Amino acid sequence: MSLLSQINTERLPHHIAIIMDGNGRWAKNKGLLRNIGHKNGAKTVKEVVETCAKIDIKYLTLYAFSNENWNRPKLEVELLMKLLISSLKKEVKTLQKNNIKLTTIGNINSLPTKVANELKDVVTKTKDNKRLTLTLALSYGSREELIKTVKEISLKVKNNLISPENIDKSVINNHLYNQNLPDVDLLIRTSGEQRISNFLLWEIAYAELFFTRTLWPDFNKENLFEAILNYQNRERRFGKTSEQLK
Ligand code: FPP
Secondary structure, three states, X not given: OOHHHHOOHHHOOOEEEEEOOOHHHHHHHOOOOHHHHHHHHHHHHHHHHHHHHHHOOOEEEXXXXXXXXXXXXXXXXXXHHHHHHHHHHHHHHHHHHOXXXXXXXXXXXXXXXXXXXXXXXXXXXXXXXXXXXXXXXEEEOHHHHHHHHHXXXXXXXXXXXXXXXXXXXXXXXXXXXXXXXXXXXXXXXXXXXXXXXXXXXXXXXXXXXXXXXXXXXXXXXXXXXXXXXXXXXXXXXXXXXHHHHO
16 A cells, blocks of 8 residues: 555644755765765755645645855855756746745855745745745745844833733744744654754644654655654653543
């Protein structure tokens, strides 16, 4: 029986986030340049995005470039930026055809102007699409995001626009990069590493974590279905007891 047919469509994760890891190792294992790993990683991005739209996942967030990734060799960063531009140019039609809205989180203005402009263009073109919201985390770090949030709220407190006792979860949400991003239900990390690496620390409070040894360029829709099935076999208690859930 195919994995897809085993998925309960009533209990799909609303928001899937993915730490796409292992492009470099995939290339090294094959005696290829790291850049070829990233190019093949971009093919996986396409397959995963199209599959999520097809099976009706509402939010997909991909960790495409972290704040720490700026420390990689200059040439690798340049090639990643070029790959981002070419992927955006190539895939804008696919996003439109599949009714996918592109959004971003991260310090977008720190990206090269060409990348930032291309992103803004695709975000504008797809803003009314409704089937799936695809969010790319770029020049992103969750702690930096939380620092930004604390600074903005502190300023509002200082100017008497908000009182400290009224600061709650929704106030924090309203100061994140994207105020409409819901909590993550399922977080996937490829390549065998089992860590969070400064990704969506606020939104993953109750996420189910799925780690696979598959390297990102080898990850395919069957691996995605496997992760979703694994998620559907878990009991999400949100602090309650099993009995309370029955
Ligand atoms: C991690 O693999 C991957 C990245 C840092 C970049 C992710 C980029 C892509 C998947 C390609 C393009 C993206 C889009 C959105 C079109 P790694 O280089 O850290 O692998 P390693 O740990 O094996 O070295």
